[in-house]
Amino acid sequence: MYKLCVIGLGNPGSKYDHTRHNIGKDWLINLSDKFSLEFKHKSKFEAEVAESHDGSILWIIPSNYVNDSGNTVSKILRSTNLSNENLFVLHDELDLKTGDIRLKNDGGHGGHNGLRDIISRIGNTNFKRLRIGIGHPGSKSEVTNWVLTKFSPTEKKAIKSAYIKLSKTFELILNGEFEAMQKILHTK
Numbered sequence: 001m002y003k004l005c006v007i008g009l010g011n012p013g014s015k016y017d018h019t020r021h022n023i024g025k026d027w028l029i030n031l032s033d034k035f036s037l038e039f040k041h042k043s044k045f046e047a048e049v050a051e052s053h054d055g056s057i058l059w060i061i062p063s064n065y066v067n068d069s070g071n072t073v074s075k076i077l078r079s080t081n082l083s084n085e086n087l088f089v090l091h092d093e094l095d096l097k098t099g100d101i102r103l104k105n106d107g108g109h110g111g112h113n114g115l116r117d118i119i120s121r122i123g124n125t126n127f128k129r130l131r132i133g134i135g136h137p138g139s140k141s142e143v144t145n146w147v148l149t150k151f152s153p154t155e156k157k158a159i160k161s162a163y164i165k166l167s168k169t170f171e172l173i174l175n176g177e178f179e180a181m182q183k184i185l186h187t188k
Contacts, residue, residue: 002082004174005058006031007073009091009114011065020134021147024090025061027132027163031170032059044079047072057174058082066091066114070121077122087127088173091115092147096133099158101166103182104129128178132162 010016010025018026032039037050037059048061058080062072073089076082091114096102106126109115119125135155137146151159165185172181 001056002058002080003056003086003176005060005076005080005082005087006173007060007062007069007087007089009062009066009069009089012063016148018150019148020092020151021066023092023132023134023159024130027090027130027166028059028061030163031167034167034170045072045075047076053174067117069114070117070119073118074121084122084124084127088130089115089118089127090130090132092134093131094134094136094143094147096131096135097158098133098135098151098155099162100133101162101185102131102133103178103185104131105178128173130166132159 006028008025008028010022011019016022032050035052037052039048039050039059039061041063042049045060046062046064048063050059051057052059058076060072060076062069064071073087077084091112093102093110093112095110105128108125109119115129118127134147137143169181169184172178172184
């Protein structure tokens, strides 16, 4: 019986590794190393899947593109005992400064096409998210190219610092202590 499903959004293929749009997937992979997880491809989910904590935590890396993430998420919800309240989605966030992180429970997609697809396919906004700031290019017309670029050396330092802060508190989300984790991550 699963109590939580952690999903890292990102595009498939090594050419997208460490791009802004793949930060959710990259962080999930880094976090999973802590638990020595072995991911296996599950075509029924269109994802790489692993389990931890005596099989109670499901870890998911969708194998489809970010904008089609809802396909994987809806298949997981239909095939498991999980409800949308048990989802924890890690994703990039244009509206946050690079390296800022925020936990959010429920809410709209904020223009993020991956979240938009998840919400449209599961018909609900009530799931947890880790919003990872990737900065904004300044112009809406530049967003598509921006999310596919890699971070500058200065930005990488901010990203690393944010990741360290998350990794130190990650057990809280796994133990259902969302508010406690939120308080720590949102405090400067």
